[in-house]
Amino acid sequence: MSSSVRSPARMDSVTWLLLYLTILYAIPSRLVVPALGSAGSPSMLVGLISLGGWALYQVGRTTSQSHAREVLPVRRALFGFVACVAITYVVAMSRPIDFDEISPVNVAMAVVLSWSGTLLVAHDGISSMERARTLATGLAWAGGLMAFLGILQVVTSDPIINRISIPGLSAAQFEVFTRGETIRPSATATHPIEFGVIMAMMLPFTLHAAFHTTHGRRLLQWIPTLMVGVTIALTFSRSAYVSAAVAAAVLVIGWPRERRRLFLAGAFAMAVVLFAAVPRLFGTIQSLFRNVGTDPSITSRTDSYEIAWAYIAQSPFFGRGLGSFLPKYRIFDNQYLLLMVSIGLVGTLAFLLLAVAGLWVSLRVRLLAEDEDTRDLGLSLLAAIAAGATGMALFDSFAFPMTMGTYFLLLGMAGAVHRIVVLEPRRPAALAQTRPAVPHPRRWVGAVRRRLRRAR
Numbered sequence: 001m002s003s004s005v006r007s008p009a010r011m012d013s014v015t016w017l018l019l020y021l022t023i024l025y026a027i028p029s030r031l032v033v034p035a036l037g038s039a040g041s042p043s044m045l046v047g048l049i050s051l052g053g054w055a056l057y058q059v060g061r062t063t064s065q066s067h068a069r070e071v072l073p074v075r076r077a078l079f080g081f082v083a084c085v086a087i088t089y090v091v092a093m094s095r096p097i098d099f100d101e102i103s104p105v106n107v108a109m110a111v112v113l114s115w116s117g118t119l120l121v122a123h124d125g126i127s128s129m130e131r132a133r134t135l136a137t138g139l140a141w142a143g144g145l146m147a148f149l150g151i152l153q154v155v156t157s158d159p160i161i162n163r164i165s166i167p168g169l170s171a172a173q174f175e176v177f178t179r180g181e182t183i184r185p186s187a188t189a190t191h192p193i194e195f196g197v198i199m200a201m202m203l204p205f206t207l208h209a210a211f212h213t214t215h216g217r218r219l220l221q222w223i224p225t226l227m228v229g230v231t232i233a234l235t236f237s238r239s240a241y242v243s244a245a246v247a248a249a250v251l252v253i254g255w256p257r258e259r260r261r262l263f264l265a266g267a268f269a270m271a272v273v274l275f276a277a278v279p280r281l282f283g284t285i286q287s288l289f290r291n292v293g294t295d296p297s298i299t300s301r302t303d304s305y306e307i308a309w310a311y312i313a314q315s316p317f318f319g320r321g322l323g324s325f326l327p328k329y330r331i332f333d334n335q336y337l338l339l340m341v342s343i344g345l346v347g348t349l350a351f352l353l354l355a356v357a358g359l360w361v362s363l364r365v366r367l368l369a370e371d372e373d374t375r376d377l378g379l380s381l382l383a384a385i386a387a388g389a390t391g392m393a394l395f396d397s398f399a400f401p402m403t404m405g406t407y408f409l410l411l412g413m414a415g416a417v418h419r420i421v422v423l424e425p426r427r428p429a430a431l432a433q434t435r436p437a438v439p440h441p442r443r444w445v446g447a448v449r450r451r452l453r454r455a456r
Helices: 013-026 034-039 042-060 073-094 099-125 129-156 192-211 218-234 238-254 257-277 280-290 296-314 335-342 344-368 372-391 401-426 442-455
Strands: none
Touching: 013 042, 013 099, 013 129, 013 401, 042 099, 042 401, 073 099, 073 344, 073 401, 099 401, 129 192, 129 218, 129 372, 129 401, 192 218, 192 238, 192 372, 192 401, 218 238, 218 257, 218 280, 238 257, 238 280, 238 372, 257 280, 296 335, 335 344, 344 372, 344 401, 372 401
């Protein structure tokens, strides 16, 4: 057979991750498996399957398939964070614990493992830059479709998703969020704040796809960018605005001058059109920041610091257990503050190091990649992770599965691109030909079977 003939497409880890994205964004967050309660989110179950598949394949790998002894910052940071969460789980179950805290602690541990599964499959399973770009394009269009649904909710004043019914899933009570007389879009997310922060994380990928599309559909590729930008403005969320501003700042600093000017001109033109179409928009956004000193949502956050430090002082190193600090005690609207209470200073530091690792490897890709497309993808990952990390300081993101599922996927993607672009070219020739750590899901079980046969 001629070498120019392409083999049939196979299901690989990127295909699996695109399926995960579809489930994460297309199924409303409020739909869960009834028997599993808050642990029954379909995306969470897919994440746990991912972790199981990754673990099975690691057991079945031969030493010749192993990576060289490389420094993989994101994966190491993840293992450190999960270890801290496991320690806090033991701490929580070892102390006198209220009955209503037990189930949330168990769910929190399962959720962290689910997010870790997504990260690891992305980190070890993306096999080439071509597949990484496919996933980046999938993120761009997922963000665009989510934004389109959000715009429909605003235009029709109808949440729409309250009519979605999926056999086997039950819905928690649906709430419509408004600001004044205008409905705030949330698409399939739990809350407009979550939706806005997700859109801020998607914005760099929509811009990356738009700038780097070379075929005849380039104009079409700008549609997700426009929709995401419009939707961020319509969320009326400080968290969304600040996160989007951070993402935009990272991109503007890293872009060449011509692209920077084009982006700023486009953003200004979109703002003019929006303010003309929605006259109250500018005044509402201005009031969100002008009334910071008297806004109840802000004063609630600042008043929480003293309460939080009282809890932190009780168990400063490993906290009281992730998931054990229930809303009935206090809602901090600051995930980092809540982490210090739940998993202590050590666990919070481990989580921050995970974010730093993702930012570091993205920056290295931006600086060391040889082609402009890959360099820009590294910059997009840097901006998206920075936006997500910023948003966590403004709301309790661990309570919103769509946000954290996206964030951990981006961290895994950053680690994969760093591995492909920076680490693999430096391997010895013999190791450079080895297969990726997670080639595709269908080999997970086969790898374990081979290991069991050798054991016999």
